[in-house]
Structures are given as structure tokens and as C-alpha cells.
Amino acid sequence: MSLSSSSYEAVIGLEVHVQIKARSKVFTRVATGYGHEPNTLTDPTVLALPGALPVMNKAALDAIIKAGLLLGCRIAPVCKWDRKNYFYPDSPKNYQISQYDQPICLGGEVEIELPGSARNVMGEHKRIPLTRIHLEEDVGKLNHGASDSLVDYNRAGTPLMEIVSDPAMHTADEAFAYLTSLRATMVYGGISDCDMEKGQLRCDANISIRPVGQTKLGTKVELKNLNSISFVRDGIAHEIKRQLAVLERGGTIVQETRDYDGMTGTSQSLRTKEEAHDYRYFPDPDLMPVVVDEPWKTRLQAECPELPFAKQRRFFEQYQLPYTLTSVLVWDRALADYFEAAATAAGAGKAQAVGNWIVNDLLRELGAAKLELGQSKVGPAQLAALVKLVDAGTILNQAAKEVFVEMFATGDSPEAIADRKGLKAAPTDSNELEQWCRDSIAANPKALAEFKSGKDSAINAFKGPIMKAAKGKANPKAVDETLRKLLATN
Amino acid sequence: MSAAMSAVPLHYRTIAELAAALAAREVSAVELAQAVIARAAAVEPRVRAFNSADPADALAQAAASDARRAAGQARGPLDGIPIGFKDVIAVKDQPLTASSKMLANFVSPYDATVTARLKAAGAVLYGRLNCDEFAMGSSTENSAFHPTGNPWDVTRVPGGSSGGSAAALAAGEAIATLGSDTGGSIRQPAALCGVVGLKPTYGLVSRYGLIAYASSLDQIGPFTRTVEDNAIVLGAIAGHDERDSTSYRAEIPDYRRELAARRGPWKLGIPKEYFGAGLDPEIGAAVEQAIAFYKAQGCEIREVSLPHTQYCLDTYYIIATAEASSNLARYDGIRYGHRSADAKDIVDLYFKSRAEGFGAEVKRRIILGTYVLSSGYYDAYYLRAQKVRTLIRQDFLNAYKEVDALITPTSPIPAFKLGEKSDPLAMYLCDIYTIGVNLAGLPALSLPCGFTKSSLPIGVQLIGQPFKEADLLAIAQAYERGHDWKLRTPVL
Incomplete structure (x- = not known):
């Protein structure tokens, strides 16, 4: 059996993490920043010292509500926090404060434009529906050496939005257009600079394929480390091809997380479903729910560009x-x-x-x-x-x-x-201009005859010699007017 | 007044007495600190209430207090008063161990909010006090370092988890102490050691800088010799803190002044579920006498029902352990604390560091908490427990439609022998009268109300309404004024 890509369609959903541009971290007053000396942007809360507690930064909540309003999301009346529990050295508490069952933004959409038939032709527009946007805290950064690994917690606690699309895209181009549009929206709203090199925008893709016409989704593969917009497009295209090839060989797609290497254009499995974390989400008892009322939303709506x-x-x-x-x-x-x-x-x-x-x-x-x-x-x-x-x-x-x-x-x-x-046009009432015009008409009886016989464009034939005589400084309007005046009486 | 008090050694006097003596220059803060330090040196070999102490630092703080007073800048009744801290409350540049091997070498780089507030009030912070590891236990035997002896009988436990705080105060090694109470950890040791211990309303005292055991239940509170002293310390530590989102924005009254203003009579409720099987008859009799006293004072006594009491223990051990399993995840050997010396890789480092660093009871609760939060079990355990918790709180609020406060035993049994309770479930039963209060977020205190025939202290628990600590303390003081239990001191 041979499968062709035309008998299958891909289904793509993107999970995009966007760092919010905020002066201080999401649960403490320590400044955010990039490129500082390691572990200088920390305090007891960032480092998860014994006894330290989180306190919500309202500016981060402002930013995500604004993002939600820009994308047409419904804003939840209450902002509630959950703990996502897992052990990893970049996570100082070994849980991440996030939002599980009650994200702050629900629904919404991202308008995209697909490539047109040519550069100067507008492409097709689509609206990609969003599932949700929630707020969470970023983790630190691991720096692996030859014999050890070091952790820098400067990034830990930076406010981070996770923007989850519906599985509603079908090509790598759509995903590319989605990210381009989403990034522009975030930058427009002043919500993030979305510099991917600084990790301010990060993207994971969920990709599956299914026979055209089937409504049930195929087994999805999560592709991680798509750290430039081009890598997103290339990685997704590669993954769709890989899945088609698996089916072509008579194999089955395994639900797994794969790591895409943009430099080599290859991917490898990180973990399968069986190895997935049980995050043991539960409401964070250290943080009180925050009520988002109408005046708050109205104020932010007014700031939306x-x-x-x-x-x-x-x-x-x-x-x-x-x-x-x-x-x-x-x-x-x-x-x-x-x-x-x-x-x-x-x-x-x-x-x-x-x-x-x-x-x-x-x-x-x-x-x-x-x-x-x-x-x-x-x-x-x-x-x-x-x-x-x-x-x-x-x-x-x-x-x-x-x-x-x-x-x-x-x-x-x-x-x-x-x-x-000396780049100004010559004065329009110049006798010199009139003389140049007379000379040019006299020198081109053929054009004169054509003009007389009703061919208006023949007038252009007189203009070249005039401009040449004027060394390019004649005012074309004045030239045109003078010629017409002379031709009318000629 | 000072002449009448002169029979009582400095280390057994109250804050109120000492504040007056300090103000009258009858004693200096340095002399007082020296007295407490000397007393600790004398009795510590038997009581072992301290994990660590820094006498030189305490004397320097006392000297600073004396200097302020000499300059006419004394800061109030706590200026120069030695106060000991349970070893779960952060004091800058002092050890903060939670009585765990995990944090045996940890020194806090910052102050808890209560610490900062007591420093601002001029208190002399002295002593890191023993407790059950990470505040998990009812006897202080779960300390990774050593058990603490009950000053009334050092072969018995002081209760827990704040056993060191109760024992140090009862032994005269501090003038007041701070503890933390998640399921009874202030009130039960207060009862077993014969001192006053208050668990404030959840949210009244900031938890910033308190090592978290179960965040939705933990509260810091004072141990003192008298109700008035308790009002003084509470007044210094209570109040909203922007570093703790769960701290309540409330007007903090002058609790000490309110004591004089609130004289009853009150309507007191007797929850019938708190006087059933398992209650030691001597404790039952002492509490009955306390009830009779209130009645004689003109208080109306009414039986009430808290019908969901039977679910308190189960509910507590689901919620507390769930939160603990997450709260204690940060102790991983990466940034601070115990790190296993022979780990092969990161996962091995987590496993070995935590296996070596945590004791048996802590591990038991982390495993239980991890289980109840697991995918597929969350709804059946954690979510259901939260619903039951709401019902438990509602029980209390219903009772408060009829009465001002509730009166119950604090502990079903008096101080038991070290090593006597090896079964964790038997130990958990020590908290059956105290746990409901934490689940409901209410204020409650334990007050000495007598002694057993074998001279072990007995405590009565008064449970108040949310943020009505002033009433609760006044009700307690009405009893205290009619009794002289506080004059007894243990023979050490």
C-alpha cells in the first residue's frame, strides 16, 4: 500500500509561551531581566527558601488580560492559581505556579494570512481559534558543563503566558503565519517583545495526521524546542513527513514528545505517553483568587491598540x-x-x-x-x-x-x-523654457504631425530634448503646460 | 509590686511583670537575658528544648535594649523580653532546621515577618526551639536531633509539634516563645506543659518566613505564662503583611487593653462530640470543673453539636499531607540543605538526598499526600476532603449562632512517656480535639486548668470566632483570674 500526502491531512495545535514584559517577577518584587550575572535577580521567594511565599504581581495579570482582550478571549471573572508538581532543577520549588482548570482567558482567535500567489498578492485570511491562555511562572536555566550542571534562577519567576490554540491548523505555513500574527499582536499590545533568541517566545507543536475526511484526531506527537519561527515551520513539515513515512511503512504513530533539532533538521523521541508526568495539580493554598471586575477590564480594553x-x-x-x-x-x-x-x-x-x-x-x-x-x-x-x-x-x-x-x-x-x-526645478515662467520648447517642436515635425492628428501621447517625444537642454532641472508640469500652449498656437 | 514578686526568679516572671520592672529600672534587659541564659544552661541537659542558641547574640540584643531605654527610646512592653522561636520560623543569620537532617546546616538569610515585628518591638530573640521534624507530630519525638523532655516529668513528652517552645517556657528558659499550629501543635504542647498557647485565626498572623507544612492550616502563635502576656505578644505579631497573600486585612485591636474592657458574661458552648470515648477521666473532670466555674460566674452554658467532628482526622490527614507533599518538594539538595554525597545523576540525587534527609514521619506524610493528589484519586480524596472541610467549618459557624465560644479539652490524654506511642495512628489521635479548629480556620487557645494526680498539667481549650481573639482572650482571662495554676512551676 502506498500513501500519498494528498490522501492525508495534518492537524496542528500550537502551545506558545510568551514572556510578559514586566518590571518585576510574577510572584515577588525582584526585577526581571536578561543577560545579568547568574542568580542576581533572586530573593527568598525566587530561590524557594524555607518559609518564603508568593504574592501576585498585578501588572502581569494586567498584561495577560490585555492579551486576552486583543485576541477576543472571554476573561474569567476570577483568577485562580494551581500548583503543577514535578521535580527538575530549573524549578526552585519543584512545583510551578500555574493555572489548571480555570485559565484567565478562554476562547478567542488569531487572524492569519497565508502566502499569496505572488509577493504582491494578498493571501487567504483565516481565523485560528484559541483554546485558552493562562498565566504561570517561568523556570530557571540550566547550563551544562563537562562534569557538572549549573542553574541560573534569574529567569525563574518571570511572568509567562501559555497560549494554546485549538488543533485547527493543517500546514506548516499556517503555523508559521499563526506565530507571525500572534507575535505581532503581542508586540503591538506592548505585552512582550517576543524576542525568540532571548526566549521571550517559545513554541511547542502538537501534530497528528488523519485520512482526509476523517473527523477523529490521529495520535498526536508533541514537538519541542522549536526555537525560531522558521524552525517551527521546518519542524512541523518534517514531523508531518515523518508520520506519513511511518504509516507508509505500515507502522503506527506513537504518542510521544519529540525534540526537534533545527540545525540538523531531525527529531528524536524524548519520552512516550507512559513516561508522562502526573503533575498532581491542586489549588495553591498560598495565593488567594483574584476577582477581575468590569472596571478593570474596561480600563485595559481602552489600552488595546x-x-x-x-x-x-x-x-x-x-x-x-x-x-x-x-x-x-x-x-x-x-x-x-x-x-x-x-x-x-x-x-x-x-x-x-x-x-x-x-x-x-x-x-x-x-x-x-x-x-x-x-x-x-x-x-x-x-x-x-x-x-x-x-x-x-x-x-x-x-x-x-x-x-x-x-x-x-x-x-x-x-x-x-x-x-x-541646486536641486530645485527651474522657474516655470522662464523664457529659456519657452525657447527650448520651440526648438524641440521645430526639431520633430513627425511628432508634431502625430499630435495634430490627435495622438496626445506624441507630446512626450518633445520632452526628452527639453529636459536634456535643462539638465534635468525643468519642472515637468511647466514643460507640459508650455508645450501645450505652443502646440495650440502652432 | 516588685517586692511581692521578688520571690519569683526572673526567668519565671511574666512579660507584664518584667516590662514593669524594666521600665522601673529594677532590672536591666542584660540581667534578664543573663538569668534566662543561666537557667537554660542549668536545665537544658534534662529538658533539651533547644536545637541551638546564641547567648552572645542575645546579650548584645539585650544591651541594645538597655541602651534604647537609657536614651528614653524604649519600644513598649516587649523591649528587652527574651523570646524563643520554634525552629521553623526564620531569623536572619540564625539556623533554621525544622528539626530535620535536611536543614541541619541551613542558616536563614532573611527574617520572617513575625521575627521582624518582634525585633521592631525590641524583643531579645533567644533560642531555636526543638519540634517534630517539619512540625509533623504530637510529641517532638520526630525531631531528627533529640527528643525534648516535659519539664514536669522529663521522662515524658512535652507534646508537639511545638514541644520545645512549650517546654522551654515551662522550664523558665524563655519568658515567651513562638510556635506554629497546623493541627494542634501549639495548643496540645501548651496543655501538656501547663502554659497558655494560642492558635490565632487563620490569616491573622503572617506566615512569611514560617517553614510551610500545610499552608492552608499553618498559623504562628504565642506561648506565654498568662493570658495577658499572650495578648501582648499577639498584638506585636498580628496584622496584615503584604508578603503573605493569605494574611487578612483587619484592624488589630489593642488586645491587652481589650482584656479589661470585655468582662462577659458569655454564652459558652459544650460540643458534645468532644467528650466521648478516649477522654482521660481526670482531664474530663478538670474541664467539667472549668465549665462549672464559668457557670458560677454567670455564663450561660449550652450543649451544642458539631456533627462532622468524626471526619476531622481523615479530612486533616488528606489536606495537610497533600499540601505538605508539595511544600516539601523544595528540599531537594540542589540549592541548599542536605545533598547526598554519592549520587550518580539528577534523579539519584533527588532520591538519595531526600531519603537521607527526611525522617520516617515526614516521608509517610509526603507519600500519603502524593497519593491523594495523584491522577485518578484527586476527586475521591483531596476534592472531597475540601468539601468536608467546608461542612466542618459550617458546624462551628452554626454553633456560633447560639454561643460566643466553645469549651473543650485540649488533649484527650496528659503527657505520655517518651517512646510510648510507636503507632502513628495512636499518635494522630492526640489531636482529635484540636484539628477541627485548623480545618475551620478558627482561633483557639489552651489554658492550664489543673493537674492530674501524678502532677501532670491539664489544659482546657477555648475556641473562638474568626478574628475575635480579643473576646477569646478575655474569656480565658476570666478563668485565669479565678485560679492560681500559673503559680506552680515544675521541679527541675
Whole structure:
């Protein structure tokens, strides 16, 4: 029997851990941080010294409720805590404070966009339903040496969200799009920086396959250590292939946890179902349940920003921007805000030009200079000024590129730079321009005849020699107007 | 007053008396500390209430107290008073062992909240007091270090788990002590050693810095010679603590002043389930006499029923052990505490360190607690026990619709011989009258109410309403005022 991937479908659910950007740890006042001297961000509670107790940090709860509101979750009326018991040296208490049967956020969804048929074509949108989001504490970090292992508890107790999707994705691309969208949402909401290199976003995937048309889920395999978004896509694709191959050989899928190695593109079994932990969850008697009332939720709702896809739809409507521009602009909240500020300053009808300048020129210069948007010397108002000068014909397109580079380097106004470098278009009432036009018409009787016979585009044939004579400084609008005036009387 | 007291040696005086003497400069804090240290040196070989003590540190604290007083900056009735701590309460730079091999070499880098508060009140912290390992037991025989003798008969147990705290006070090795009570661990040893021991309402005293046995049941409370002294110490340690989420936000009255303001008469309830089989007749008779005293004082005495009493022991041993199994998981030999010397790998390290570090009773309770939380058993045990716990609390609250407080024996039996109870279940029965109070989260105290024919102390338990410690102490003092049991001291 031969199996083809087309007769099977994969079912994928993701468990994503997101570190909440909070000044202090979730159950004590010690600061959070990355890259500090080992075991300096600790106190009796973090180290689980005898007698130490946890006390909840409300800022962490604010963040997760906000995340839930952004993703359309129902927020539980009471936040309750449970202990998840297991022994491992990175867990100082040998239990993790988490939420078991009453997560703070239930339901909700993540909107995703699948790859389009080409880069400049918008792909299909889907909404991936969420099962739950709960709050827990992060663990410490083990550093394995040749003969011993050391533990650093700086990370232990950092507030951590676990975002669990329904098993509702079917391809590695969907999982990739899900993570991309989820990450943007968290960054937009100021909930996390989601830097995967710093472990601020971590992903495990539950993957099964089943014959197309079957509703019952197949045996799932949990894939761990997917520590970059590309590894998530590659790891899932690899696991789907592996499972198909097992069935092809006539084997059965074993319920297990596998470790994916992104460098080699292989995975190996960590443990099977029989070796799974019994976490012995029970309500943490050290922490009181916290009531989440309506005013609390209302306050956080007011802090929720517009999400990227909603912004994209608005940019289509409000600014008539093409997909290619919005797909760059909306994924970075600061960039989108920059665009809106510049478009507003530039005035009606110039939004696309503003967008083009940002996507083509500003991002190129920032990239080359290795700068963040916030470090740009060209602010939205200056960019808008440049766009207006170009629109008015004061600075020609080609010259404007040079002006922009100078603006980026110096922060000077486009007007001053154009003056300084002699990049302004020639005055429109110049006799010289009229003479160049006469010369050009006289030199091209063929085009004149065509124009006279009604072919309007023939006028362009006169413009090249004029521009050449003007050394590129003629205002194209004035050239066009002058030519038409002369041609009408010719 | 001081002339009348001069017959009583310093180490057997009350806080109230000593506070007055210190204020009148009749005695210095250093002299008082020296007296307590000398007494401990004299009797410790027989009582063995201390796990460790630091006399030099105590004398330095006492000298600081004297200096404050000389500067006119004395901090109140506890300034200069030596107080001993059960070895489960953290004191910065002092050993914190829980009487366990697991923590034999552990020194706390921080103060418990009660410690900080007593330091702020000027108390002289002296002595790390023996207890059952991790506060699990009723005789202090589960200490990994040594048993403690009951000062009234050193061949007998002082009770437990706070046996060292009760014995040290009864032996004059402290002026007051702190213990912790999860199922009777303050009240039962108080009864067996003839002192006053209070378990406050759950949430009244911060648990921050108390080594957790069963978090939803544990409370720190004072051992003192008199009810008034108890009110003084309670006033210093009670009150909300932002480091303990379960600590209650309540106005803390001046318990000592309230004693004078609350004079009854009260309605007292006699729970009929607390006077059944297993109660020593001499204890039964002493408690009956105490009841008769209250009646004679004009109190209304009413029989009440706490119908779920029979489930208290089972409920307790499910909830307490479940919480303990998780609370004690942190003792793993990784960050501090006992680490096995010959472990092969991480799992072996856990197994060996814990096997070597914990004693039999602790292991028994961890295993029991692990079992009742296991997948498939949680609903049948832990969840059901929590439901029964609600019913047990409701029993008490129903009774309080009719009466102000309940009066019962503290312990069914007086102090028993060291080594007498080898069966764990027989030992668990020592707590049948005290355990319900913890499950219901109520305040209760044990008060001396007589002696057996063989001169062993007997305690009566008064159980109060949530956060009404002021009433409870006043009711206790009404009895104490009519009796002179507190004047007796053991012969050592």
C-alpha cells in the first residue's frame, strides 16, 4: 500500500509561551531581566527558601488580560492559581505556579494570512481559534558543563503566558503565519517583545495526521524546542513527513514528545505517553483568587491598540494604499504610526507617495545604517514636506532621491538641501523654457504631425530634448503646460 | 509590686511583670537575658528544648535594649523580653532546621515577618526551639536531633509539634516563645506543659518566613505564662503583611487593653462530640470543673453539636499531607540543605538526598499526600476532603449562632512517656480535639486548668470566632483570674 500526502491531512495545535514584559517577577518584587550575572535577580521567594511565599504581581495579570482582550478571549471573572508538581532543577520549588482548570482567558482567535500567489498578492485570511491562555511562572536555566550542571534562577519567576490554540491548523505555513500574527499582536499590545533568541517566545507543536475526511484526531506527537519561527515551520513539515513515512511503512504513530533539532533538521523521541508526568495539580493554598471586575477590564480594553490586519483594512479604505505597501507598513506599529503621521501632514492624495518613500527609501536607509525607526533624523513632518515639494514640482523625482539621502544623513529640511545643492526645478515662467520648447517642436515635425492628428501621447517625444537642454532641472508640469500652449498656437 | 514578686526568679516572671520592672529600672534587659541564659544552661541537659542558641547574640540584643531605654527610646512592653522561636520560623543569620537532617546546616538569610515585628518591638530573640521534624507530630519525638523532655516529668513528652517552645517556657528558659499550629501543635504542647498557647485565626498572623507544612492550616502563635502576656505578644505579631497573600486585612485591636474592657458574661458552648470515648477521666473532670466555674460566674452554658467532628482526622490527614507533599518538594539538595554525597545523576540525587534527609514521619506524610493528589484519586480524596472541610467549618459557624465560644479539652490524654506511642495512628489521635479548629480556620487557645494526680498539667481549650481573639482572650482571662495554676512551676 502506498500513501500519498494528498490522501492525508495534518492537524496542528500550537502551545506558545510568551514572556510578559514586566518590571518585576510574577510572584515577588525582584526585577526581571536578561543577560545579568547568574542568580542576581533572586530573593527568598525566587530561590524557594524555607518559609518564603508568593504574592501576585498585578501588572502581569494586567498584561495577560490585555492579551486576552486583543485576541477576543472571554476573561474569567476570577483568577485562580494551581500548583503543577514535578521535580527538575530549573524549578526552585519543584512545583510551578500555574493555572489548571480555570485559565484567565478562554476562547478567542488569531487572524492569519497565508502566502499569496505572488509577493504582491494578498493571501487567504483565516481565523485560528484559541483554546485558552493562562498565566504561570517561568523556570530557571540550566547550563551544562563537562562534569557538572549549573542553574541560573534569574529567569525563574518571570511572568509567562501559555497560549494554546485549538488543533485547527493543517500546514506548516499556517503555523508559521499563526506565530507571525500572534507575535505581532503581542508586540503591538506592548505585552512582550517576543524576542525568540532571548526566549521571550517559545513554541511547542502538537501534530497528528488523519485520512482526509476523517473527523477523529490521529495520535498526536508533541514537538519541542522549536526555537525560531522558521524552525517551527521546518519542524512541523518534517514531523508531518515523518508520520506519513511511518504509516507508509505500515507502522503506527506513537504518542510521544519529540525534540526537534533545527540545525540538523531531525527529531528524536524524548519520552512516550507512559513516561508522562502526573503533575498532581491542586489549588495553591498560598495565593488567594483574584476577582477581575468590569472596571478593570474596561480600563485595559481602552489600552488595546488596533491590530495589524484591522489596520491594513483601514489603510486600504482610508488611504487607498496597495497591498504591497500595507503588508510592509502595518506589521510594525511604530512604522504604521509614522506613516499615518506623515500622510496626514502631507495632505490628501499623497498617502501613496508617502508610503512609497517609507517602504522604498526610508527602510533602505535605516537598514543600511543599521538604525531603528526611532533613530531616524527624518521625521514624519520632514518626509511630508519632501512629498509636498515633489508634488508641487519644486523638486523633481530624480533630485528628490538625492535630497532624501541628504535629509537622512543630516536631518536638514528638504528645502534647504535642494537650495544648497541646486536641486530645485527651474522657474516655470522662464523664457529659456519657452525657447527650448520651440526648438524641440521645430526639431520633430513627425511628432508634431502625430499630435495634430490627435495622438496626445506624441507630446512626450518633445520632452526628452527639453529636459536634456535643462539638465534635468525643468519642472515637468511647466514643460507640459508650455508645450501645450505652443502646440495650440502652432 | 516588685517586692511581692521578688520571690519569683526572673526567668519565671511574666512579660507584664518584667516590662514593669524594666521600665522601673529594677532590672536591666542584660540581667534578664543573663538569668534566662543561666537557667537554660542549668536545665537544658534534662529538658533539651533547644536545637541551638546564641547567648552572645542575645546579650548584645539585650544591651541594645538597655541602651534604647537609657536614651528614653524604649519600644513598649516587649523591649528587652527574651523570646524563643520554634525552629521553623526564620531569623536572619540564625539556623533554621525544622528539626530535620535536611536543614541541619541551613542558616536563614532573611527574617520572617513575625521575627521582624518582634525585633521592631525590641524583643531579645533567644533560642531555636526543638519540634517534630517539619512540625509533623504530637510529641517532638520526630525531631531528627533529640527528643525534648516535659519539664514536669522529663521522662515524658512535652507534646508537639511545638514541644520545645512549650517546654522551654515551662522550664523558665524563655519568658515567651513562638510556635506554629497546623493541627494542634501549639495548643496540645501548651496543655501538656501547663502554659497558655494560642492558635490565632487563620490569616491573622503572617506566615512569611514560617517553614510551610500545610499552608492552608499553618498559623504562628504565642506561648506565654498568662493570658495577658499572650495578648501582648499577639498584638506585636498580628496584622496584615503584604508578603503573605493569605494574611487578612483587619484592624488589630489593642488586645491587652481589650482584656479589661470585655468582662462577659458569655454564652459558652459544650460540643458534645468532644467528650466521648478516649477522654482521660481526670482531664474530663478538670474541664467539667472549668465549665462549672464559668457557670458560677454567670455564663450561660449550652450543649451544642458539631456533627462532622468524626471526619476531622481523615479530612486533616488528606489536606495537610497533600499540601505538605508539595511544600516539601523544595528540599531537594540542589540549592541548599542536605545533598547526598554519592549520587550518580539528577534523579539519584533527588532520591538519595531526600531519603537521607527526611525522617520516617515526614516521608509517610509526603507519600500519603502524593497519593491523594495523584491522577485518578484527586476527586475521591483531596476534592472531597475540601468539601468536608467546608461542612466542618459550617458546624462551628452554626454553633456560633447560639454561643460566643466553645469549651473543650485540649488533649484527650496528659503527657505520655517518651517512646510510648510507636503507632502513628495512636499518635494522630492526640489531636482529635484540636484539628477541627485548623480545618475551620478558627482561633483557639489552651489554658492550664489543673493537674492530674501524678502532677501532670491539664489544659482546657477555648475556641473562638474568626478574628475575635480579643473576646477569646478575655474569656480565658476570666478563668485565669479565678485560679492560681500559673503559680506552680515544675521541679527541675
